[in-house]
Amino acid sequence: MKNKLLIPKQIVTADSQNRILKNHAVEIIDGKIAGIVALKNFIISDYDGELLDYSRFTLIPGFIQTHIHLCQTLFRGFADDLELLDWLQKRIFPFENSHNKNSLKASVQLGLHDLLTGGTTTILDMGTLRHQEIIFEELIGSGMRAYAGNCMIDQNELYPELCESTDENLKSTYELAKVFHNSNNGKIKYGFAPRFVLSCSEKLLKETKEMMKDFPGSIFHTHSSENKKEVETVRQMTGKENVEYFDSIGLLDDHTVLAHCIHLKDKEINSLKNNSVRVAHCPSSNLKLGSGIANIPRYIKEGISVSLGADGAPCNNTLSAFNEMRISALIQKPIYGPTSMDALTVFRLATIEGAKALHLQNEIGSIEVGKKADLVLLDLEKTDQPIQLSDEQIYSSIVYSSGKSNVKAVFADGNLIVDNGKSIIYDEEELVSKAKDELNKLIERKR
Numbered sequence: 001m002k003n004k005l006l007i008p009k010q011i012v013t014a015d016s017q018n019r020i021l022k023n024h025a026v027e028i029i030d031g032k033i034a035g036i037v038a039l040k041n042f043i044i045s046d047y048d049g050e051l052l053d054y055s056r057f058t059l060i061p062g063f064i065q066t067h068i069h070l071c072q073t074l075f076r077g078f079a080d081d082l083e084l085l086d087w088l089q090k091r092i093f094p095f096e097n098s099h100n101k102n103s104l105k106a107s108v109q110l111g112l113h114d115l116l117t118g119g120t121t122t123i124l125d126m127g128t129l130r131h132q133e134i135i136f137e138e139l140i141g142s143g144m145r146a147y148a149g150n151c152m153i154d155q156n157e158l159y160p161e162l163c164e165s166t167d168e169n170l171k172s173t174y175e176l177a178k179v180f181h182n183s184n185n186g187k188i189k190y191g192f193a194p195r196f197v198l199s200c201s202e203k204l205l206k207e208t209k210e211m212m213k214d215f216p217g218s219i220f221h222t223h224s225s226e227n228k229k230e231v232e233t234v235r236q237m238t239g240k241e242n243v244e245y246f247d248s249i250g251l252l253d254d255h256t257v258l259a260h261c262i263h264l265k266d267k268e269i270n271s272l273k274n275n276s277v278r279v280a281h282c283p284s285s286n287l288k289l290g291s292g293i294a295n296i297p298r299y300i301k302e303g304i305s306v307s308l309g310a311d312g313a314p315c316n317n318t319l320s321a322f323n324e325m326r327i328s329a330l331i332q333k334p335i336y337g338p339t340s341m342d343a344l345t346v347f348r349l350a351t352i353e354g355a356k357a358l359h360l361q362n363e364i365g366s367i368e369v370g371k372k373a374d375l376v377l378l379d380l381e382k383t384d385q386p387i388q389l390s391d392e393q394i395y396s397s398i399v400y401s402s403g404k405s406n407v408k409a410v411f412a413d414g415n416l417i418v419d420n421g422k423s424i425i426y427d428e429e430e431l432v433s434k435a436k437d438e439l440n441k442l443i444e445r446k447r
Contacts, residue, residue, distance in 0.1 A: 003049030004028040004414060008059035008377060011036070012394060014351040014366040018344060020391045026059065028373040031413035035369060054377050057408055058394065061366055062121025062374035063321035064354025067221075067259040067280035067309030070135055071096060071128040071151075073114065074107035074439050076313035084227035084289050085158065092314060093159035098446040101131050106431070106438040108138040113426045114319045116144065118404040119376040121412050122354065122364060124221055124257060124280070124309070127151045127193050129162060132176055140184045142425055143412040145374065147191035147219050147358060150176055152208065153199045166204050174211060181215045187413070190215050191257075196223035197234045197242060202249060209251050219255055219358065225268070226260035227291050243268035243277075252277050257357060259309065260285075261299075262292040269295075269302060278305040278357040281349070283327040284318070285311035293331050297340045307354040321350050322406075325399045343395035373414035378406045 006028065011021040025042065027035040027049075044051065072092065079091035099107070115123065125148040127135055132150035139146045150173055156163040164172075173192065181190035192208050194200040200222075212218050225231055225242040238245045243264060246252050254276035261272070261279045272279065281296055299306050308324040310316050316323075328349065329341040355365025364374050378398065385401050386393045410418035417424050 003034075004052055005044075005047055005049055006052045006054060006059065006375070007039070007044075008054045008057050010058050010394070011367055012058060012060045012347075012398070013368065014061050014348060015368050020394060026367065026373075026375070028411070028414040031373055031415070033367065033369055033371050033373050036367070054409065056379065056381060057377040058380050059367065060119075060376050060378060060398070061351045061364065062376050062410065062412070063119050063350045064122040064307065064358070064360075064365060065115070065120050065309045065319075065321060065324070065350075066124045066257055066278070066307040066354055066357050067282055067311055068111070068115070068123045068125045068319070069312030070108045070111040070125050071099060071104055072107065072312035072314050073111035073319070074103060074435060074442070076317050079314040082289070083229070084291055085229050087289060087315065089158040092312075093156070093162045094446055095442070096128060097159065097162040098442045099128065099131065100442075100445070101134050103438040103442045104128060104131050104134045105138060106435040108135050109426060109431055110435050111313065111319060112138060112142040112144055113423055113428065113431055114313075116142065116410055116412075116425070117407060117418050117421065117423055118320045118322065119378075119407045119410060120319070120321050121145060121374040121376070121410065122358070122360070124148070124191050124219065124358060126195075126221065127191070129153050129164060132172075133179075136176070136180045136183070136188060139188055143415060143417045145187045145364065145372075145412065147189045147221070148180075149173065149191040149193040149221070152192075152194040152204060154201050154204045156199050158198070163199075166201055169204055170207055170211070173208065174214075177211070177215050177218065181218060189217055189219070191219040191221045193221045196226075196230070197237065197245065198230060205251060206249050212255070217359065219257055220251060221257045222259070224258040224261055225263045226286070227289070228263055231263050241265055241268055243271050247271045247275065254278070255359070259311070260291070260294065262286060262294045264295075269298070269304070272299070272304050273302050276305070278307065280309045280357070281306050281328060282309045282311040282324070283331055284323055285315040287327065287331065288315050288317075293335065296328065297332055297336050300345070305353065305357050306349055307357040308350050320404055322398075322403045325350050329399060343399040346399050347395050373411050375411040376407060377409040378402060379408050380406065382406065
């Protein structure tokens with residue numbers, strides 16, 4: 001791989017000092033950031049490598065999203081205006097149950113294209129009950145860095161057809177983890193993914209957690225306390241609150257990522273803190289499903305790890321990190337005041353805090369020497385942006401004013417995978433055409 005020198009207008013590092021560097025360039029060697037050099041001390045004409053002039057654009061770390069459902073992208077727009085349990089029962093479970101390998105492939109490619117062209121370079125994906133190998137194959141081909149695993153469901157009163165036995169779930173999960181954990185030169189890691197309490201037996205949850213011991217560095221990823229009816233049902237089933245139940249059966253530690261965590265009691269928040277649990281905050285999904293607003297300012301104040309995720313396309317309906325940043329900031333302000341979630345804090349949730357949630361902070365999440373070159377270039381010189389960009393206004397610009405149209409280039413492991421806003425990996429027209437065909441076939445199977 002030829003050495004590269006990226007020359008941006010400025011570098012938003014997301015490092016521990018939140019440095020914003022101007023008149024600096026980033027050198028990439030073998031997929032890593034080999035140097036951040038001051039241009040005043042550097043003779044560009046002497047550089048023996050590829051010079052990439054991005055002098056109009058702002059360089060940031062690739063976004064990290066810690067709760068995604070790639071298998072649902074094909075269903076975007078098919079599950080609007082429903083609360084969670086109806087949404088699952090009437091739309092999502094029947095659609096997921098109707099996937100075959102071809103429709104799943106189309107869904108995953110749509111999602112990956114959407115994420116990558118929006119500047120997201122790392123995800124934690126919930127997976128699917130069947131054909132999970134397709135998701136892994138597509139992740140490897142896309143250049144995305146990811147934790148992923150098959151979605152585990154061994155009981156399902158909402159939609160009994162989408163279910164497999166406990167032993168089948170555990171067997172397929174173990175086999176997939178053996179093949180794909182730390183695959184693609186370590187870019188793909190296993191995320192064990194029991195769906196949520198209502199669809200998982202206690203045996204499945206406990207044995208899945210035990211299984212992780214054979215796969216160091218893996219993640220336990222599930223939903224928790226997203227919806228009031230869900231919480232009530234968990235209470236009826238277990239006699240405990242959701243997080244309290246997880247704690248009682250030994251599921252909580254620093255390799256546990258819980259999506260949502262909206263309806264928590266004080267003792268549950270203490271459990272998150274005491275066990276170093278990671279919370280994946282999905283504000284757009286929580287609003288669209290009418291689920292509620294998580295007390296993220298309190299979690300952050302308590303020292304609980306918080307990161308962002310778009311969830312699935314049918315409950316969002318975008319997979320945009322920009323959307324999640326903006327909404328995560330805005331929804332807290334009427335409750336806790338205008339300073340409760342400032343732009344810098346939110347930007348870090350989408351970058352370095354996401355990396356910390358996945359124990360990848362030594363590899364990604366900030367622009368520092370030695371880290372992987374997962375990088376995004378943004379055009380912040382547009383009419384919808386602040387006209388003058390102080391350091392503070394740069395964060396405002398990214399969080400409050402920017403979107404997918406501002407993404408000009410994306411690098412993963414130093415490889416250019418989005419150029420001038422267009423994917424190098426996928427042909428968008430071809431993706432849409434194939435997806436339409438597969439969706440029509442899936443709808444026929446579902447009937």
